[in-house]
Amino acid sequence: MEYVKIGNVEIKKTAVLAPMAGVADRAYRILNREFGASYTVSELISAKGLCYSDRKTEELCRITERERPCALQIFGCEPEFMAKAVKIIEQYRPDIIDINMGCPVPKVAGNGAGAALMKDKALSSEIVRAVVAESKVPVTVKIRKGWDAEHVNAVEFAAAMEEAGAAAITVHGRTKDQMYTGKSDMDIIREVKKAVSVPVIGNGDVASLDDCLRMYEYTGCDLVMIGRATYGNPWIFREIDSYFEGKPFTAPDLDERLDTLLYHLRLALSDKPDHIAVQEARKHAAWYLTGMYGAASFRARCYSLSSYEDAVKLTEDFKELQKRNSKK
Template identity: 50%
Template sequence: MKIGNLNLDNKVFLSPMAGVTDLPFRLICKEQDCGMLYTEMVNAKALCYDDQNTKKMLKIEEEEHPVAIQIFGSDPEYMGGAAKILNSYPNEILDINMGCPAPKVVKNGDGSALLKNPELAAKVLRAVVDNSEKPVTLKIRKGWDDTCINAVEIAKIAQDCGISAIAVHGRTREQYYSGKADWDIIKEVKQNVSIPVIGNGDVFEVEDAINMLNKTNCDAIMIGRGAQGNPWIFKRINHYMQTGEILPDPTLEEKIDTAMKHLKLAVQEHGEYVAVREMRKHIAWYLKGLRNSAKVRDEINKIESYEEVVNKLKGYMQDCLTLE
């Protein structure tokens, strides 16, 4: 798998997710053989104004590479300015967000709102490509809504503007994450451009990844919600592609140990107060589907100290193992 001048070891990537793909989670996914990590999306305008909270999101550790930093915005000047600033950062790829469906993003004309304005989208793409010394990629959705399905049009524009690869989520903005992802649109984009196409949407199991590759002929797969509480998905997909064998699901111990390791990394990165609260959703994802996990999730949501969360998780694991 190659994007621009960058050779990648494998073609199973972590999708950028606001409030999820911070440094600790990326490190956990990297351990599980993720082919490329993406940061949370970063506001280009805030970056140009040297906002310190924004810059904190851009911390990249040596063991993460390769990493893509994702920026969002609809002002070509700020987007180009952000690209210039990021030339000095250690990321290998610069990614542009034209897929985020969040109301607070689209109300400013950013994210997936740009799909409604191909002319402005082209200006944004050119500004970033012209100012970046690194390969620039783009993430889009199928379209804005059922009356505006224009992923192929946007992909062609992107290719003409010098974009090195494009990720396509098979839902419209209006769908958010509901309904079923349309993989046919990924196939259609792949048939209409010569740059690599990354498929995104509804990959939750090894079989989903293989089906997407077979159905769309896409060059790589990007996994978002399917990796929440399930970082093993990257290793399991890669293992299947190399051997044809499906590895067993992670054990209860693996899930709890990983949750605790993730929590420890989060405390180191964000401090105990923030980390314990931020990790509540991750722990809920790790425990999802496990025996009697609802009770322990509720209890953890009320705990404020790192040590108490760890003790609660260890106690829960012990109880489960005793019941076996």
């Protein structure tokens, strides 16, 4: 088994879980780590929010041992706030600090942070230097292909971030303008890999073991990062991990899928207030059922879950439906 080193942090060369605000919370990270994700990254955390002691923002920083190695990802566009945020999050002992330079949403990019930083290499370098100077752990950067089709600059930008002290670069092969449309460009990831000597994490549209292998082979990247294809599907990590470990992989049957849905909900309930955990579990429940017979007719029930018992009843009824269908 190969390992990749980001600074002093060893990461198994299988696949890593992408940061996803509103999705990849602690429960999600623990679950996917248990299924084989080799590294996890927190939801994006506002550096300013941390500096103004916002409790909700700090709550995003808590890391359990079961998620490690785990990065805390911060965003902002002022070097002083970013450096101060590093001091604050130190107490949560992140293994790595990741800087978000790829977020396209107006609340972030519209304020000069996230993907907007790709338009200002000098400021971005200053941010990386300021964060590296304060941080005791490796600092990485997550970027996109560029701002828009006229401003594709991931290669020069990544080289500048390495120069400023970044210990690894994640590249999502879409421009900010593309948001999540079109196809992620593997060529740009390959070009970035050629241009820098720190590890490169390839990201975008990896939805299967084959996609993951193609990403490794075509781009030469050091690690592959997976986001949306993990929705209701932590088995993607198990399959990739099994492949690299030379172990057989069996796709989950209905019982395993539904048991995992309930396990996921229990993890969430042990981490967040019940009403929030259950409310957030609704979309996950719908994702776990996606593609199975009768899933569409259960979607509304997923979106009205109001307790753990509701979820148990839903899985029982769904199993019953599958049984009846198989007898037809």
